[in-house]
Amino acid sequence: MSKLTEVLVPDIGNFDSVDVIEVLVKVGDTIAKEDSLITLESDKASMDIPSSHAGVVKEIKVKVGDKVARVH
Numbered sequence: 001m002s003k004l005t006e007v008l009v010p011d012i013g014n015f016d017s018v019d020v021i022e023v024l025v026k027v028g029d030t031i032a033k034e035d036s037l038i039t040l041e042s043d044k045a046s047m048d049i050p051s052s053h054a055g056v057v058k059e060i061k062v063k064v065g066d067k068v069a070r071v072h
Contacts, residue, residue, distance in 0.1 A: 009049060009068050010049065026057065026060070027059065036050055
């Protein structure tokens with residue numbers, strides 16, 4: 001059985017939350033470490049969030065239009 005790894009939002013600067021504007025992967029995709037997973041947008045910039053691990057996407061917990069925040 002493979003180990004599941006949850007990818008968390010990294011430090012996004014001085015923002016409480018930012019919008020998910022694009023989901024770049026789907027369940028079943030094989031990804032490499034550093035592959036972009038989602039695109040976030042604040043009022044100042046957009047940024048791709050990379051994967052911290054290689055593997056197969058088993059679940060996606062966000063969708064376009066969601067707001068996300070980094071874990072403190």
